[in-house]
Amino acid sequence: MSLALLIVSVCSVLLALAVGVYCVAAFDHAVEARVSGARGGSALMAPLQQAALLWYAPENRTETSDIPAWRVAPVLYLMFAAMGLALVPWHSRFVPVDLSTGVVLWGAIEPLATVVIFLKGWAPNAPFPILGAYRYVSLGLSYILVSMFVLIGVALPAESLQFKAVVESQAELWNVIRQPLGLPLFLIVGLGVSFWGPLNFIDADDLNGGGAAEDSGRIRLLWAVGRAAMLVAFSAIGATAFLGGWQGPWLPGPVWLGLKTLALLLVLVVLGQYLPRPGPERFLTIAWVVLLPLSFLNLAWAGVEALL
């Protein structure tokens, strides 16, 4: 990889992250204002104002906390989201990190996120953050398994674990039609790993903010940015794996990918404001008894389709 290509790749990932995170915050504010009927505050300015407020807010300490872990966990989580975004092909000729095993790397990011989320909950040495962390650890495996089976499903028709090949395999028919269960299951996993909306068990209000209950200032800002970035990464991977990625008529490939990613982001944000959070145990049952068998079914369907 030439230096120029490296710089362009890094810049494109950072730009996608910045724009995506801003869009998540703006969508979320707009949907929230629409639902609550609150007046005042522009959806375009609100994310910037909130970020500036947190930037200047003082940092917090708790008794015998693990400060390095507290600081590093949000950075690592944000980094995982960036790694996921780097795997997304913008065009057949431009993929920031074009791994032949990109699907496997993405699959590895999800369990690593579990470690980081637990670290984040453990570091402040306080009850609510650790409870949030416990919850994620108990749920994380069910997300990872569903995600893995769904992604193997899209790799089968491509006969490759490379995201570029997955997009190319959808030239005639997008995976969202070929494997109709795949995208909804993947989006549920996205909500879970980003702990967003109905699957926000970690930073939930019934734990007064849970994993983030003791955060303030820039750590809280980083954590919020990381969660939004993970949602962006899931949307971009979802658009790549199920909606044909860069493919589409008239418009340039990257524009298509951006539009599809934004559409999925909007769906996730709207779901976040409209759906209540079930009890963690009830969701765990749903994950193992309903979602996991559905992901097997999706995989079996993909296998049969690949054989035919």
Place this chain on the structure above:
Amino acid sequence: MAVNWLRKLASGAPVPVFPIVGRAGESALQALYLSPAVTVTRSPRHARALAVLGVIGQRDREAFRRVHDQVPAPRVTFWFSDTAIPEALRSSVVIGEASTDIGAQIARAAKALYGGQPSGDVDMCPDEPPAPWKGVGDGHGGEGMMGGKPYGRPMAMPEDDLRDGLQLDPLAFSIGPFSPLLPPGMVVECKLHGDVVAQWELVGRPYERTLAPVFYQALEEPVAIADLELARAASHLRGLAEALQLAGLGAYANRLRRGAARLTPGQSVDKIGGSGVLRALRWSAGTEKGVVEGDARVRLRGPGARAAGYPGDARQNDPAYAALGFKPVTQGGGTCVARWKQWIEEADQALKLAEAAARSQTMSSPSGLVESPLGPLTKSSPLPDCSDLIDSLVVGLEWSEAIAVLSSFDLPAVRDLDSTRAREDAS
């Protein structure tokens, strides 16, 4: 230049405020929720300002000091309370005025603080560990690690889990009196096994609830039934708003709070809160838990008792209500979701009654007994606290279920007429 621009951006955001709600602080809290100038936070760590609303009991002054210091400094402390201002805060506290939007007052003070003037208030607790090392050794090994109290607290030792007998480390902590998860003033000591409540002990009862003035007025003189019923509907909708908030539907909770503040006769709860969302509460945590049975139904009184099938309602004795065709709404089961449903249906019924009563200008018939949103209210015996009922209902539940169950009750005692009147006279 860029720094100034960033600061200007920050000052455009609503100010995050953590409310400390004391006696008679409920209406000020609702005003905070409705103010666009502030956002109400669930954790003091997320706030830049602390709002003291209502009277803090002597028992809770130490807790106040701790919560105060948990708001990261520099902070604004806003005082909208009859409680004496602590000596340490006397020069820095911002005293609220009842005449203007309290959210706007807090925002003004906080934005002055962002600009660097004044410097905010001082910490109230000493800067030293509240529970210093008491074990033997340097903290890694020694007697303290096995059965001692290294940081003034017992080390977590494995206990049998409630459900499957697996050995788990219990997590013991106390919560309250200013936690948004509990009614104001309530203090609980609990022990969790993982996410499951293994022990729940009430150590401080919540402050008495102050009802809308119309309920006290109705004890002594005829009042418009439309006013009584609108106040009842507003109270139930605020209870539901808390349940929605806990279920992760903060936007809908705010919508309901806004709706409750400007109710008009004849509205429907579905339109105010969104029918789909209220139905969706069935999917949230704890819906089938917290079952109230037997004598507890009677002790519970009001909507909580009616949700368990007990039809007692003082409005049945009022001829004015009989003329409006009033019949109490009841549910079966006495579960958490039954109590939410009871609030929804009673609020809906109240809005319809208010419409009919407004049309015929019906007044209540004072008999010394009024059905308040929490239960029957009399001059001589105000409603007692029944928060101890929770202890046995939440053990064995997951934390999210326990908190949902708690949010489905109205447990505090109700302030009596005399103390409410004395407060009005004083103000």
